[in-house]
Amino acid sequence: MKPGLPLLWRKTRERYNLIGTKCETCGTYYIPERKICAKCRRKGKVAPYTFSGRGKIYSYTVIRVAPEDYEFFVPYVLAIIQLEEGAYITGQVVDVNPESVQIGQEVEMVFRKIHDDHPEGLITYGYKFRPILK
Amino acid sequence: MRKVAVVGVGMSKFGELWDVSLRDLVVQAGVEAIKDAHLEGSEIQALYGGTMASGRLVGQEHVAALIADAMGLNPIPATRVEGACASGGLAFRNAYFAIASGAYNVVVAGGVEKMTDATTAEAVTALGGAGDQEWELLHGATFPGLYALMARRHMIEYGTTEEMMAAAAAKNHHNATFNKYAQFKEKITIEDVLKSKKVADPLKVLDCSPITDGAAVAVLMDLETAKKHTDNYVEIVASAQASDTLALHDRKSLTELRAAQVAAKEAYKQAGITPEDIDVAEVHDCFTIAEIMAIEDLGFFPKGKGGQATLDGETALNGRIPINTSGGLKACGHPVGATGIKQIVEITWQLRGQAEGRQVKDAQYGLTHNVGGSGATCVVHILKKPN
Amino acid sequence: MSLGIVGYGVDVPIYRIKAAEIARVWGEEEARIVHGLGLSEKSVPALDQDAATLAVEAARRAVKHAGIDPSLINSLFVGSESHPYAVKPTATIVAEAIGAAPVLFAADHEFACKAGTAGLINSYALLKAGEIEYGMGIGADTSQGRPGDALEYSAGAGAAAFLVGKKDVIAEIQGIYSYTTDTPDFWRREHAIYPSHGGRFTGVPGYFKHVQGGAKGMMEKMGTRPSDYKYAVFHQPNGKFPRAVAKQLGFTPEQIESGLITPLIGNTYSAASLIGLAATLDVAKPGDRILVTSFGSGAGSDAFDILVTDKILEKNNKYPVRELIKQKVYIDYGTYAKHRKKLIM
Numbered sequence: 001m002k003p004g005l006p007l008l009w010r011k012t013r014e015r016y017n018l019i020g021t022k023c024e025t026c027g028t029y030y031i032p033e034r035k036i037c038a039k040c041r042r043k044g045k046v047a048p049y050t051f052s053g054r055g056k057i058y059s060y061t062v063i064r065v066a067p068e069d070y071e072f073f074v075p076y077v078l079a080i081i082q083l084e085e086g087a088y089i090t091g092q093v094v095d096v097n098p099e100s101v102q103i104g105q106e107v108e109m110v111f112r113k114i115h116d117d118h119p120e121g122l123i124t125y126g127y128k129f130r131p132i133l134k
Numbered sequence: 135m136r137k138v139a140v141v142g143v144g145m146s147k148f149g150e151l152w153d154v155s156l157r158d159l160v161v162q163a164g165v166e167a168i169k170d171a172h173l174e175g176s177e178i179q180a181l182y183g184g185t186m187a188s189g190r191l192v193g194q195e196h197v198a199a200l201i202a203d204a205m206g207l208n209p210i211p212a213t214r215v216e217g218a219c220a221s222g223g224l225a226f227r228n229a230y231f232a233i234a235s236g237a238y239n240v241v242v243a244g245g246v247e248k249m250t251d252a253t254t255a256e257a258v259t260a261l262g263g264a265g266d267q268e269w270e271l272l273h274g275a276t277f278p279g280l281y282a283l284m285a286r287r288h289m290i291e292y293g294t295t296e297e298m299m300a301a302a303a304a305k306n307h308h309n310a311t312f313n314k315y316a317q318f319k320e321k322i323t324i325e326d327v328l329k330s331k332k333v334a335d336p337l338k339v340l341d342c343s344p345i346t347d348g349a350a351v352a353v354l355m356d357l358e359t360a361k362k363h364t365d366n367y368v369e370i371v372a373s374a375q376a377s378d379t380l381a382l383h384d385r386k387s388l389t390e391l392r393a394a395q396v397a398a399k400e401a402y403k404q405a406g407i408t409p410e411d412i413d414v415a416e417v418h419d420c421f422t423i424a425e426i427m428a429i430e431d432l433g434f435f436p437k438g439k440g441g442q443a444t445l446d447g448e449t450a451l452n453g454r455i456p457i458n459t460s461g462g463l464k465a466c467g468h469p470v471g472a473t474g475i476k477q478i479v480e481i482t483w484q485l486r487g488q489a490e491g492r493q494v495k496d497a498q499y500g501l502t503h504n505v506g507g508s509g510a511t512c513v514v515h516i517l518k519k520p521n
Numbered sequence: 522m523s524l525g526i527v528g529y530g531v532d533v534p535i536y537r538i539k540a541a542e543i544a545r546v547w548g549e550e551e552a553r554i555v556h557g558l559g560l561s562e563k564s565v566p567a568l569d570q571d572a573a574t575l576a577v578e579a580a581r582r583a584v585k586h587a588g589i590d591p592s593l594i595n596s597l598f599v600g601s602e603s604h605p606y607a608v609k610p611t612a613t614i615v616a617e618a619i620g621a622a623p624v625l626f627a628a629d630h631e632f633a634c635k636a637g638t639a640g641l642i643n644s645y646a647l648l649k650a651g652e653i654e655y656g657m658g659i660g661a662d663t664s665q666g667r668p669g670d671a672l673e674y675s676a677g678a679g680a681a682a683f684l685v686g687k688k689d690v691i692a693e694i695q696g697i698y699s700y701t702t703d704t705p706d707f708w709r710r711e712h713a714i715y716p717s718h719g720g721r722f723t724g725v726p727g728y729f730k731h732v733q734g735g736a737k738g739m740m741e742k743m744g745t746r747p748s749d750y751k752y753a754v755f756h757q758p759n760g761k762f763p764r765a766v767a768k769q770l771g772f773t774p775e776q777i778e779s780g781l782i783t784p785l786i787g788n789t790y791s792a793a794s795l796i797g798l799a800a801t802l803d804v805a806k807p808g809d810r811i812l813v814t815s816f817g818s819g820a821g822s823d824a825f826d827i828l829v830t831d832k833i834l835e836k837n838n839k840y841p842v843r844e845l846i847k848q849k850v851y852i853d854y855g856t857y858a859k860h861r862k863k864l865i866m
Contacts, residue, residue: 003272013617059388060286061283061335064331064332065258066274067258067274067275067276072568076274078273078283090273092569094567110578111618113570114273123573125573125577133848
């Protein structure tokens with residue numbers, strides 16, 4: 001089932017720019033955003049925060065059997081990235097040979113097509129990651 | 135709260151059951167369970183039905199109402215329970231509370247999943263709904279992919295190898311050869327697993343549980359009435375549940391399921407026992423790495439040692455603590471909503487001495503561990519054979 | 522007050538296919554192609570890249586180079602002949618992705634390979650009219666080359682974004698000029714996958730007539746001659762045409778060398794002239810004067826007379842063009858066909 005149009009639209013800015021939140025009270029960063037700080041709860045002062053996009057690969061896999069609509073991209077690298085602010089996020093790692101991906105590899109955020117299932121449908125854009133360009 | 139017992143269990147065959155529909159599956163398992171409970175059916179006062187994705191797989195919601203109807207149990211209250219792959223365990227837990235609270239004396243808990251009426255791609259996509267739709271699935275994550283991310287960390291942090299994970303699958307297939315309800319009856323070797331097609335590195339096809347149709351049902355009764363009703367009851371001595379973040383990337387660690395640790399700790403406390411007292415356990419091996427993490431989370435082996443223990447045979451039928459005597463999710467099959475109840479069925483048979491060919495000698499305490507998604511939900515039950 | 526370029530950025534995919542590899546599939550001789558077209562390889566977009574993603578990366582780099590707050594960008598035009606949508610602008614996607622939304626003028630342009638410079642002119646015009654603080658013009662393309670056609674060797678992918686403003690200008694735009702006629706040298710109907718072209722007709726009545734018209738018109742307007750310029754950048758559909766038109770107009774090979782990037786990455790269509798300009802600015806010094814003449818089939822040329830200022834030394838460009846394009850991975854024709862969706866799925 002394709003995610004609905006309003007659902008995807010609602011998070012466009014966050015998905016394009018890697019915007020989450022930061023709890024100014026305890027200094028914890030959240031991406032995806034959390035409106036309530038998990039540590040401070042109501043006492044936490046939470047504000048929007050734009051992440052730098054830089055991080056390291058914390059874990060990764062190579063998807064060879066894809067879910068519907070992603071078959072064209074196989075094989076692709078799916079990873080959990082540890083962003084330099086300390087938060088973790090799931091995303092693909094691109095422009096890389098799947099066989100040579102390393103845990104700890106430094107990556108930066110890039111803007112790519114995430115989902116494009118139908119020639120008459122909408123394209124979903126957003127963040128992916130790539131080894132830092134020297 | 136009152137004490138509760140399981141007085142009857144039943145399950146359908148697990149497999150690709152082209153000839154059987156969702157409602158037929160559940161009726162098969164239900165009739166077997168009620169018969170096993172030496173009941174007629176009219177004694178049942180409430181029903182909890184667990185199914186994860188009936189809507190997306192067969193277009194049918196409102197499944198508890200359908201089960202009550204198909205089994206001729208109207209007008210008893212019928213409630214659907216959903217917690218991804220833990221739906222069965224949750225249905226069982228809700229049935230337990232319904233009796234423990236004093237509201238009812240006889241309650242049925244059923245779990246069912248009909249996965250082959252949809253295409254494999256649709257089924258895999260539907261299962262994805264157990265994860266975070268917007269922040270994991272949108273990026274092309276699959277369930278093998280999410281567990282692969284955990285496996286990779288477990289390998290780095292503890293030296294777990296693909297061979298150790300493969301050993302879990304080989305063991306479960308061996309166990310399933312004794313289980314007439316299991317989906318797979320063929321043995322496989324560690325080599326077979328290692329050579330199978332990669333799905334999400336490092337997990338391969340034979341590291342993953344299959345797409346399965348199946349149903350399982352348990353009949354629960356308050357302990358006092360159960361003692362008078364039948365000799366073949368087992369007591370529920372613990373029911374525990376915990377939650378964790380939905381998305382894997384929000385977890386504190388990728389090498390354990392905190393929800394399982396919390397639920398297990400609570401369960402041991404309720405039962406007044408320690409992990410060493412458990413004689414047999416059915417754990418949620420949706421992927422081989424899941425079994426390895428489970429036996430660590432449940433306290434059977436120290437953190438990081440689950441892989442070696444599995445490779446060494448400590449969890450085999452004749453091992454120190456037999457795990458997944460039914461064949462687990464891997465070899466018995468994983469009809470998502472039914473699995474949690476199937477685990478109860480297997481443990482009940484073990485405690486009653488009815489597990490032909492795979493019987494654990496003198497089993498006193500049995501444990502079930504049912505997980506939803508990548509670990510956002512975990513339900514743990516401990517059953518005890520009466521003295 | 523000087524108005525002009527305050528920052529720029531370029532993005533090119535890392536994948537390349539050699540002309541030799543394409544020649545192999547179609548039974549052509551590599552040497553003949555390489556010599557005839559003056560290029561040896563072209564860039565190929567990744568499976569998840571399109572004109573919008575390339576435009577965003579280029580735009581983000583331009584914003585960083587300029588060192589400004591993107592919410593001050595009040596105009597953004599994206600020119601392409603491979604916009605992801607026929608209806609739904611690429612410009613809004615880019616605007617959201619660089620933080621320029623929602624207060625801005627935005628639209629997409631199409632004018633074959635000069636759609637990028639057309640957009641830049643419009644941002645410059647709004648700036649000159651006092652309507653905006655900062656404006657952006659972007660050329661971005663992942664154009665299709667018909668299999669087996671001459672253009673398959675050269676149709677590459679890339680994007681360049683230029684920010685114009687009045688503060689901390691690194692290269693002043695001293696004058697603009699444009700030359701336009703209805704000439705059917707190269708076209709694509711709405712539902713066609715591949716463009717069509719007039720073969721040899723694309724040369725003299727197309728490219729050469731309009732580039733000469735644009736360049737001569739600009740120099741006449743400014744009262745200049747070729748020797749007044751340190752550098753000249755021409756649209757570059759291949760390595761041959763820009764060298765030929767430069768000679769015809771009286772420019773030396775040295776003047777155009779810095780801005781000739783097509784031989785390395787292929788024709789990036791709406792980005793081509795702008796990438797050439799970026800590569801030139803990467804090496805230009807304060808006081809250098811640059812003549813830029815783009816060309817778009819259909820047909821027309823935009824021209825710019827640009828004077829580099831001292832400020833160019835103060836801003837650090839993290840991704841100079843020739844450094845950026847050194848990152849490359851070669852692919853074979855089969856992989857290329859998959860990337861370019863030439864396989865019927």
